[in-house]
Amino acid sequence: xxxxxxxxxxxxxxxxxxxxxxxxxxxxxxxxxxxxxxxxxxxxxxxxxxxxxxxxxxxxxxxxxxxxxxxxxxxxxxxxxxxxxxxxxxxxxxxxxxxxxxxxxxxxxxxxxxxxxxxxxxxxxxxxxxxxxxxxxxxxxxxxxxxxxxxxxxxxxxxxxxxxxxxxxxxxxxxxxxxxxxxxxxxxxxxxxxxxxxxxxxxxxxxxxxxxxxxxxxxxxxxxxxxxxxxxxxxxxxxxxxxxxxxxxxxxxxxxxxxxxxxxxxxxxxxxxxxxxxxxxxxxxxxxxxxxxxxxxxxxxxxxxxxxxxxxxxxxxxxxxxxxxxxxxxxxxxxxxxxxxxxxxxxxxxxxxxxxxxxxxxxxxxxxxxxxxxxxxxxxxxxxxxxxxxxxxxxxxxxxxxxxxxxxxxxxxxxxxxxxxxxxxxxxxxxxxxxx
Amino acid sequence: xxxxxxxxxxxxxxxxxxxxxxxxxxxxxxxxxxxxxxxxxxxxxxxxxxxxxxxxxxxxxxxxxxxxxxxxxxxxxxxxxxxxxxxxxxxxxxxxxxxxxxxxxxxxxxxxxxxxxxxxxxxxxxxxxxxxxxxxxxxxxxxxxxxxxxxxxxxxxxxxxxxxxxxxxxxxxxxxxxxxxxxxxxxxxxxxxxxxxxxxxxxxxxxxxxxxxxxxxxxxxxxxxxxxxxxxxxxxxxxxxxxxxxxxxxxxxxxxxxxxxxxxxxxxxxxxxxxxxxxxxxxxxxxxxxxxxxxxxxxxxxxxxxxxxxxxxxxxxxxxxxxxxxxxxxxxxxxxxxxxxxxxxxxxxxxxxxxxxxxxxxxxxxxxxxxxxxxxxxxxxxxxxxxxxxxxxxxxxxxxxxxxxxxxxxxxxxxxxxxxxxxxxxxxxxxxxxxx
Numbered sequence: 014x015x016x017x018x019x020x021x022x023x024x025x026x027x028x029x030x031x032x033x034x035x036x037x038x039x040x041x042x043x044x045x046x047x048x049x050x051x052x053x054x055x056x057x058x059x060x061x062x063x064x065x066x067x068x069x070x071x072x073x074x075x076x077x078x079x080x081x082x083x084x085x086x087x088x089x090x091x092x093x094x095x096x097x098x099x100x101x102x103x104x105x106x107x108x109x110x111x112x113x114x115x116x117x118x119x120x121x122x123x124x125x126x127x128x129x130x131x132x133x134x135x136x137x138x139x140x141x142x143x144x145x146x147x148x149x150x151x152x153x154x155x156x157x158x159x160x161x162x163x164x165x166x167x168x169x170x171x172x173x174x175x176x177x178x179x180x181x182x183x184x185x186x187x188x189x190x191x192x193x194x195x196x197x198x199x200x201x202x203x204x205x206x207x208x209x210x211x212x213x214x215x216x217x218x219x220x221x222x223x224x225x226x227x228x229x230x231x232x233x234x235x236x237x238x239x240x241x242x243x244x245x246x247x248x249x250x251x252x253x254x255x256x257x258x259x260x261x262x263x264x265x266x267x268x269x270x271x272x273x274x275x276x277x278x279x280x281x282x283x284x285x286x287x288x289x290x291x292x293x294x295x296x297x298x299x300x301x302x303x304x305x306x307x308x309x310x311x312x313x314x315x316x317x318x319x320x321x322x323x324x325x326x327x328x329x330x331x332x333x334x335x336x337x338x339x340x341x342x343x344x345x346x347x348x349x350x351x352x353x354x355x356x357x358x359x360x361x362x363x364x365x366x367x368x369x370x371x372x373x374x375x376x377x378x379x380x381x382x383x384x385x386x387x388x389x390x391x392x393x394x395x396x397x398x399x400x401x402x403x404x405x406x407x408x409x410x411x412x413x414x415x416x417x418x419x420x421x422x423x424x425x426x427x428x429x430x431x432x433x434x435x436x437x438x439x440x441x442x443x444x445x446x447x448x449x
Numbered sequence: 450x451x452x453x454x455x456x457x458x459x460x461x462x463x464x465x466x467x468x469x470x471x472x473x474x475x476x477x478x479x480x481x482x483x484x485x486x487x488x489x490x491x492x493x494x495x496x497x498x499x500x501x502x503x504x505x506x507x508x509x510x511x512x513x514x515x516x517x518x519x520x521x522x523x524x525x526x527x528x529x530x531x532x533x534x535x536x537x538x539x540x541x542x543x544x545x546x547x548x549x550x551x552x553x554x555x556x557x558x559x560x561x562x563x564x565x566x567x568x569x570x571x572x573x574x575x576x577x578x579x580x581x582x583x584x585x586x587x588x589x590x591x592x593x594x595x596x597x598x599x600x601x602x603x604x605x606x607x608x609x610x611x612x613x614x615x616x617x618x619x620x621x622x623x624x625x626x627x628x629x630x631x632x633x634x635x636x637x638x639x640x641x642x643x644x645x646x647x648x649x650x651x652x653x654x655x656x657x658x659x660x661x662x663x664x665x666x667x668x669x670x671x672x673x674x675x676x677x678x679x680x681x682x683x684x685x686x687x688x689x690x691x692x693x694x695x696x697x698x699x700x701x702x703x704x705x706x707x708x709x710x711x712x713x714x715x716x717x718x719x720x721x722x723x724x725x726x727x728x729x730x731x732x733x734x735x736x737x738x739x740x741x742x743x744x745x746x747x748x749x750x751x752x753x754x755x756x757x758x759x760x761x762x763x764x765x766x767x768x769x770x771x772x773x774x775x776x777x778x779x780x781x782x783x784x785x786x787x788x789x790x791x792x793x794x795x796x797x798x799x800x801x802x803x804x805x806x807x808x809x810x811x812x813x814x815x816x817x818x819x820x821x822x823x824x825x826x827x828x829x830x831x832x833x834x835x836x837x838x839x840x841x842x843x844x845x846x847x848x849x850x851x852x853x854x855x856x857x858x859x860x861x862x863x864x865x866x867x868x869x870x871x872x873x874x875x876x877x878x879x880x881x882x883x884x885x
């Protein structure tokens with residue numbers, strides 16, 4: 014057993030945005046609690062910022078520096094907390110810190126979704142911690158439950174609402190009936206969406222989190238490029254109204270699933286807006302909240318719910334990681350690092366079994382439904398429900414299918430788009446959270 | 450940093466009930482996964498049972514023993530998994546194992562709710578792990594999130610449904626309108642309740658879990674005796690019907706709260722059936738499911754939901770602990786043990802601010818409401834809602850109050866019981882989950 018030491022733990026924080034500010038405040042305000050929980054004092058010894066001239070509130074100017082490279086290798090630093098965001102310079106800074114024997118905490122999902130492999134290897138080589146609870150679902154404990162609490166179980170599926178911006182937009186559209194563009198503009202104005210909302214609304218942020226969740230759930234390396242991704246920018250107010258008629262709402266889901274295709278066990282990781290039934294636990298997760306449902310062989314279905322973003326909630330996750338990393342500096346040992354022994358291959362979206370919701374503008378004449386139904390039948394895609402609405406030029410046909418391969422479903426839609434009697438396929442969404 | 454070793458980790462399981470059987474099955478079926486996750490083979494080397502003659506399915510008879518005392522100190526055992534239940538012999542066996550340098554996993558809430566102090570000290574002295582995730586809420590990760598994920602936050606409140614038997618009974622009564630006695634009898638028949646259901650229906654099981662949750666949430670030693678406890682055996686079908694009229698359902702809650710009374714920060718830990726509004730996240734937790742809501746200063750409100758009992762779900766929690774304890778045997782270090790540095794005093798129930806629901810049979814004459822209201826007003830307990838129902842001998846008055854001290858509320862009820870115009874106070878419940 015490692016000998017215990019009571020020397021103080023030196024902390025460096027990189028970045029003083031919302032989260033960084035909260036972390037620094039807590040290190041100060043909760044110093045006595047943190048010391049009691051770690052078993053040694055936890056001292057903030059350096060904060061790297063871009064602009065030294067900018068006032069930083071309560072932070073002692075002596076700890077401020079604009080030289081992050083020098084800070085992360087300093088002898089008096091034990092743990093580095095990276096809150097800059099983006100790939101570089103965080104990637105280089107974290108790797109350098111790990112190689113110098115520092116433990117690292119990061120909230121950087123974009124980085125961990127692509128470079129967790131090399132960073133985890135660097136952590137293993139130095140026998141230090143690399144924690145990233147704050148990278149997925151803010152304050153909600155998800156990474157630690159998956160990597161530790163479920164370490165003896167076999168996870169089959171993780172499905173979550175892990176992007177607050179898109180969930181706010183869809184919740185607002187659902188409640189008010191407003192158009193996507195109007196709700197988005199309002200969200201930007203209120204600060205719920207960034208000025209450039211692309212990463213959120215196109216699903217890239219949710220895809221990065223799906224990659225991280227899939228990697229840890231299935232003990233395999235899954236990167237952001239492996240995740241099939243559709244955003245919410247094509248969702249219309251009509252879709253939300255139509256969803257209600259099928260007792261469903263629409264949510265942007267990050268889904269990680271263990272599937273079997275052609276007799277091979279594979280991982281599907283995907284992000285798309287999907288209809289889910291009102292009674293599904295994720296249906297009532299509204300606004301900026303996040304939730305993650307985990308299905309494991311022995312544990313069954315678990316759900317984790319809470320605030321997925323914001324300075325204080327994210328700082329809570331960072332500080333939890335920080336206490337655990339600091340404890341390990343005191344007591345010896347380290348938490349689990351990347352585990353990729355299962356090395357399952359990635360399934361293309363074609364292999365995934367899903368249900369489709371297809372909304373189309375059709376010619377208002379007899380026989381259209383029959384022709385459309387024939388295209389589904391041709392590819393053995395079974396229809397679960399049909400609605401016909403309107404008349405004349407606004408005649409609309411909505412088809413909801415049973416489960417079939419995404420390949421067969423998408424080929425059917427492509428064929429329908431070519432039909433003379435179909436004016437336009439206006440919307441194609443998937444339906445999740447049912448057993449049919 | 451501790452040197453790593455690849456020698457196998459020897460495991461002893463004490464007890465072969467539902468959970469023990471599942472743990473043993475998993476150790477066998479998932480051997481390759483467990484080895485990959487731990488970094489060394491995990492070998493089942495002993496199973497202690499009471500009756501050696503009884504057939505034990507797939508278990509190699511060579512590992513069976515009826516001498517648990519000898520097993521837990523054997524040189525080839527690294528981790529002891531205690532699944533016997535009850536205070537003795539588990540208390541002695543666990544202490545002996547810890548003193549012999551073994552890491553220990555237990556699902557024993559009754560034991561941990563009373564003796565966690567001495568056991569944690571024994572673990573600390575040997576620098577080994579003592580994990581008990583399975584003791585609260587079965588498969589749902591709650592202990593690890595509270596002790597690790599929220600290690601940098603300040604928990605203000607934990608409220609949960611952590612007893613499946615009582616939740617099943619209350620759900621059934623709510624759905625079917627049946628009487629408590631009938632639903633209980635059916636639950637015993639179906640195996641959802643034990644033949645002697647006292648520990649469940651009188652709230653003792655939920656109180657043990659509340660003690661464990663309060664201890665870890667508030668870094669103070671809270672034992673089962675510190676928990677105020679009322680069970681569900683006095684709940685009537687009428688109460689559930691009346692609750693609905695106030696848009697509420699009734700749940701047995703375990704509540705741990707940081708409160709201020711007389712200017713002193715204290716811990717309240719309590720178990721009682723309470724009305725909660727339909728829209729509260731715990732209101733929809735039905736049947737054998739468990740859920741725990743945690744409110745922390747920075748993280749805000751988090752909820753954890755899943756299966757709270759059963760062989761496989763509980764085994765999932767045990768195996769997660771086992772993998773983490775085994776990893777620590779390989780890599781060095783250990784997880785957090787009992788943390789009692791805050792040493793907050795326990796608040797008596799009198800100090801707690803609650804809302805009351807009081808149902809009484811009253812004389813059917815003018816002025817009764819006025820007299821009853823006067824008793825509440827005398828103690829500054831503000832009334833939120835009143836319902837009068839029936840006439841003649843079945844006239845019934847229901848009062849729901851705003852928040853006031855439990856002392857003032859209970860004194861008011863005692864005074865009302867003495868009133869001539871009040872035939873009987875038939876039911877007193879608390880109302881939780883509102884901000885009024």
